[in-house]
Amino acid sequence: MAHTLTKLYPWLTSHVVVYAPMLGAATPALAANVTKAGGLGFIAGGTKLDALEATLRQVSELTRIPALQAKTTKDVIPIGVGFQLWGVQLSVATLAFAKLAPAVAWLFAPAKSADLAEWAQGIRHATGGKTHIWVQVGTVAEARSAVHLAKPDVLVVQGSDAGGHGLSQSASVMSLVPEVMDMLDSLGRSDLPVLAAGGITDGRSAAGALALGASGIVMGTRFLAAQEAGIARGWQNEITRLTDGGVSTTRSTLCDRLKETKGWPACYDGRAAINQGHKDEKVGMADSENVALYKGEATSGDSAWGPHGRMVTYAGTGVGLIRDVKPAAAIVEEVRSQARECLKRVADTYVYDKPAARL
Amino acid sequence: MAHTLTKLYPWLTSHVVVYAPMLGAATPALAANVTKAGGLGFIAGGTKLDALEATLRQVSELTRIPALQAKTTKDVIPIGVGFQLWGVQLSVATLAFAKLAPAVAWLFAPAKSADLAEWAQGIRHATGGKTHIWVQVGTVAEARSAVHLAKPDVLVVQGSDAGGHGLSQSASVMSLVPEVMDMLDSLGRSDLPVLAAGGITDGRSAAGALALGASGIVMGTRFLAAQEAGIARGWQNEITRLTDGGVSTTRSTLCDRLKETKGWPACYDGRAAINQGHKDEKVGMADSENVALYKGEATSGDSAWGPHGRMVTYAGTGVGLIRDVKPAAAIVEEVRSQARECLKRVADTYVYDKPAARL
Numbered sequence: 001m002a003h004t005l006t007k008l009y010p011w012l013t014s015h016v017v018v019y020a021p022m023l024g025a026a027t028p029a030l031a032a033n034v035t036k037a038g039g040l041g042f043i044a045g046g047t048k049l050d051a052l053e054a055t056l057r058q059v060s061e062l063t064r065i066p067a068l069q070a071k072t073t074k075d076v077i078p079i080g081v082g083f084q085l086w087g088v089q090l091s092v093a094t095l096a097f098a099k100l101a102p103a104v105a106w107l108f109a110p111a112k113s114a115d116l117a118e119w120a121q122g123i124r125h126a127t128g129g130k131t132h133i134w135v136q137v138g139t140v141a142e143a144r145s146a147v148h149l150a151k152p153d154v155l156v157v158q159g160s161d162a163g164g165h166g167l168s169q170s171a172s173v174m175s176l177v178p179e180v181m182d183m184l185d186s187l188g189r190s191d192l193p194v195l196a197a198g199g200i201t202d203g204r205s206a207a208g209a210l211a212l213g214a215s216g217i218v219m220g221t222r223f224l225a226a227q228e229a230g231i232a233r234g235w236q237n238e239i240t241r242l243t244d245g246g247v248s249t250t251r252s253t254l255c256d257r258l259k260e261t262k263g264w265p266a267c268y269d270g271r272a273a274i275n276q277g278h279k280d281e282k283v284g285m286a287d288s289e290n291v292a293l294y295k296g297e298a299t300s301g302d303s304a305w306g307p308h309g310r311m312v313t314y315a316g317t318g319v320g321l322i323r324d325v326k327p328a329a330a331i332v333e334e335v336r337s338q339a340r341e342c343l344k345r346v347a348d349t350y351v352y353d354k355p356a357a358r359l
Numbered sequence: 360m361a362h363t364l365t366k367l368y369p370w371l372t373s374h375v376v377v378y379a380p381m382l383g384a385a386t387p388a389l390a391a392n393v394t395k396a397g398g399l400g401f402i403a404g405g406t407k408l409d410a411l412e413a414t415l416r417q418v419s420e421l422t423r424i425p426a427l428q429a430k431t432t433k434d435v436i437p438i439g440v441g442f443q444l445w446g447v448q449l450s451v452a453t454l455a456f457a458k459l460a461p462a463v464a465w466l467f468a469p470a471k472s473a474d475l476a477e478w479a480q481g482i483r484h485a486t487g488g489k490t491h492i493w494v495q496v497g498t499v500a501e502a503r504s505a506v507h508l509a510k511p512d513v514l515v516v517q518g519s520d521a522g523g524h525g526l527s528q529s530a531s532v533m534s535l536v537p538e539v540m541d542m543l544d545s546l547g548r549s550d551l552p553v554l555a556a557g558g559i560t561d562g563r564s565a566a567g568a569l570a571l572g573a574s575g576i577v578m579g580t581r582f583l584a585a586q587e588a589g590i591a592r593g594w595q596n597e598i599t600r601l602t603d604g605g606v607s608t609t610r611s612t613l614c615d616r617l618k619e620t621k622g623w624p625a626c627y628d629g630r631a632a633i634n635q636g637h638k639d640e641k642v643g644m645a646d647s648e649n650v651a652l653y654k655g656e657a658t659s660g661d662s663a664w665g666p667h668g669r670m671v672t673y674a675g676t677g678v679g680l681i682r683d684v685k686p687a688a689a690i691v692e693e694v695r696s697q698a699r700e701c702l703k704r705v706a707d708t709y710v711y712d713k714p715a716a717r718l
Contacts, residue, residue: 140603140679160519160605161531171605171676172520172531174558174567179604179679199533204571208533210705211570212563244499245538246519246530317530320499320538340710346569347706351699 004193005216008132008153009103011071011078013038017206017332018195020220021045021082021106022164022314028055030228030328031079032062037332042106045083049092052081056100072103076130080104083119084165086111086263090119094126101127106156108136109165111265113145120150136197138167143180147189154193155180156218160251161199161271163221163316168251168269173198177212201318203338210339211346219335221316226328234302238273238313240324241306245317250274255312257287258294273313275306363552364575367491367512368462370430370437372397376565376691377554379579380404380441380465381523381673387414389587389687390438391421396688397695401465404442408451411440415459431462435489439463442478443524445470445622449478453485460486465515467495468524470624472504479509495556497526502539506548513552514539515577519610520558520630522580522675527610527628532557536571560677562697569698570705578694580675585687593661597632597672599683600665604676609633614671616646617653632672634665 006012019026019034021042031041043055060077072078081102083093086109093105105123110116120133132153135146143155157180158166159173170176173196184192196209197218209217224231225239242248253269256262258277277290297304297311304311326334365371378385378393380401390400402414419436431437440461442452445468452464464482469475479492491512494505502514516539517525518532529535532555543551555568556577568576583590584598601607612628615621617636636649649669656663656670663670685693 139606141606159531159533161533167605169606169609172518172533172558174518174520174531174533174564175560175604175675175677175680178561178563179602179677182680199531201534202537204537205533207705208567208571210709211701212567213701243538245534246526247498247500247528250528316534318534318538321534321541342570342572343702343706344710346566347702347710350569351703351706 004191005154008193009040009078011035011038011068012040017335018042018216018218019223019328020197020218021080022220022224025224025229025231026082027228027230028058028062030223030226030230032059033228033328034223034332035063035078036065036068037329038336039332040078040080040104041328042080042082042104045081045088045093047088047092049095052092053096053099056081056096056102060100073130075101077102080106080134082106082108084109085115085119086265090122093119094122097123097126097131101130104132104134104154106134106136107150109265109268113142113149116146117149120152137180138170138176140176140179140183144183144187147184147187147192152192154195156195156197157214159196159198161317162197163249163271163319164314165264165268165270166198167267168253169267173200173209173212173214177209177214181213199316199318201316201321203335203340204342205318206335206339207342207346210343221319222322222331222335223328224315225322225325226331227325228328232302232305232311234305234309234311235313236325237302238305239315239319239322242273242315243320245315245319245321248273249315249317249319250278252278254278254281254290255314258291258310259312260291270314271316273315273319275310275313276308277310363550364513367552368399368437370394370397370427371399376694377401377575377577378582378687379556379577380439381579381583384583384588384590385441386587386589387417387421389582389585389589391418392587392687393582393691394422394437395424395427396691398691399437399439399463400687401439401441401463404440404447404452406447406451408454411451412455412458415440415455415461419459432489434460436461439465439493441465441467443468444474444478445624449481452478453481456482456485456490460489463491463493463513465493465495466509468624468627472508475505476508479511496539497529497535499535499538499542503542503546506543506546506551511551513554515554515556516573518555518557520676521556522608522630522678523673524623524627524629525557526626527612528626532559532568532571532573536568536573540572558675558677560675560680562694562699563701564677565694565698566701566705569702580678581681581690581694582687583674584681584684585690586684587687591661591664591670593664593668593670594672595684596661597664598674598678598681601632601674602679604674604678607632608674608676608678609637611637613637613640613649614673617650617669618671619650629673630675632674632678634669634672635667636669
């Protein structure tokens with residue numbers, strides 16, 4: 001099982017690090033550098049055709065290095081593209097993908113679940129099967145439906161700790177990943193790789209997720225503090241400053257309302273750092289006033305983030321474990337080596353040293 | 360680190376299983392059988408002096424077997440007692456403990472945090488230091504404060520997946536356990552054992568928590584489906600029936616309001632299965648009517664639990680992983696052996712077989 005991912009993506013030297021696609025944050029340099037470090041980098045699909053094709057071309061250039069080319073299928077760009085299905089046309093993806101095929105299309109948040117089938121089929125057709133389909137789910141029921149509708153190559157199982165958008169009601173990966181795996185087993189699909197997402201921020205949580213049974217892990221928030229991340233310095237400062245992520249962040253639809261983003265299916269909200277907007281809402285401020293204050297502060301530069309700021313600061317509960325900004329490759333390497341240490345420590349302690357006594 | 364618990368509690372053959380104290384559910388037989396299986400069983404303190412002393416005496420009898428006596432300190436009962444501090448007098452505990460000292464007092468939910476200091480001191484004094492102090496926390500800030508105030512022997516770190524009462528806002532153990540451990544390290548207290556609680560239901564999640572760095576794990580919901588659990592059959596049926604725990608359960612204060620329990624500090628709520636009471640509240644039913652319906656159904660027997668029932672059905676997100684009722688000892692053994700398998704599998708895959716290639 002754990003070997004499946006390296007079979008699918010031969011350049012992977014790490015099962016541990018896949019980068020979640022986040023609009024804006026996921027620059028071509030970030031995606032390319034995660035892949036070049038032995039992970040799998042992503043860009044976000046966005047809604048504009050030109051932007052997607054141009055971005056794919058950039059990533060293609062950045063990953064055109066001999067070490068990768070030796071391990072990748074000809075004509076497949078060794079990165080993935082994430083799509084929030086409710087907000088983007090399939091034709092945007094297929095037109096770009098027909099010219100430049102990425103290794104993976106990551107499908108998330110369809111307006112209705114049947115759209116998953118149409119997307120999976122459309123993308124596979126556009127690239128002659130070169131692009132794999134990953135589907136992100138947050139419940140066992142969603143996972144079952146996704147397997148049926150999209151026949152995914154990989155399931156991304158997102159738990160409640162995740163930053164940014166996700167289901168407003170869900171479990172963390174701690175119980176969700178094992179329960180999804182049992183469901184897959186009951187369908188005779190225990191071969192399907194499951195990646196864990198949500199709250200995984202360092203090598204310890206990566207080791208935890210692998211011990212749970214995941215075939216790999218997805219990190220989003222950690223890469224917001226990558227040097228290559230395309231986010232404002234004010235947001236990035238918050239990522240390294242915040243502690244106690246379970247209480248310094250919260251799940252809410254406020255960020256969408258402030259940004260006047262309309263169209264997220266009703267089951268989604270987003271986890272972000274609690275700031276002045278949240279506090280004002282809690283004491284009864286109407287959205288109209290909160291939105292006006294948000295817009296007013298959008299010109300304040302980096303000081304518009306922070307506990308008294310109003311800019312949206314998506315972050316997962318693992319934010320308290322992030323203390324520095326570093327190159328993406330260094331993050332990949334650090335998570336990988338720390339995860340390895342953790343797994344060695346627990347196996348030596350509980351399995352190999354004195355098996356009978358220890359566990 | 361991982362050896363610390365066996366040093367503290369020499370009868371432990373398992374770091375993996377500690378049983379969360381749940382009022383009612385935690386019968387003397389359940390507590391004793393968890394301990395006899397190599398775990399650490401708990402009873403709930405409750406509020407009545409006679410009940411506590413009598414229960415301690417029962418557990419003392421049940422654990423008086425040569426195999427345990429050889430490994431326990433004279434005059435210490437090898438089980439623990441849990442207290443929800445806001446609802447019970449310290450004198451209830453100390454009067455009973457002065458006669459019968461349990462190995463552990465587990466302190467949770469003080470009305471004000473300073474009460475932790477008073478309790479820790481009072482209990483240590485009552486048993487001449489024979490009873491260890493465990494403190495349950497749900498945030499990094501709580502953990503820091505607890506270390507300062509109670510000088511605990513063990514920290515129980517409860518994440519958002521847990522069934523029953525806990526903080527209404529928190530992270531899952533996935534990010535919370537590592538962040539608490541970093542905080543302890545910064546205090547020079549990396550020697551302090553941390554147990555993970557919340558969402559841990561089988562050997563996979565137990566392995567995950569150990570890989571995260573926890574010294575042991577706490578399970579509550581799993582033991583609701585122990586043969587020895589003192590809960591109604593209707594509740595137990597739900598524990599084995601429910602699936603998809605992230606959406607079939609929810610955090611809310613409704614259960615306290617239905618039971619007319621007053622006094623929980625404002626930061627707590629409880630995770631329970633969603634039933635008719637939750638549905639009625641969602642469509643606007645006033646508490647007074649919901650309480651009346653709840654009381655009316657309390658005489659309906661086991662059919663009062665279930666999706667259309669109204670009885671309180673505390674359960675964690677891991678409930679979907681529980682499919683059968685079995686003796687507590689079998690649960691301990693199953694979790695232990697599955698956890699060991701998981702740790703062996705990941706270490707062999709990612710560390711030992713082909714270390715460089717795999718992680």
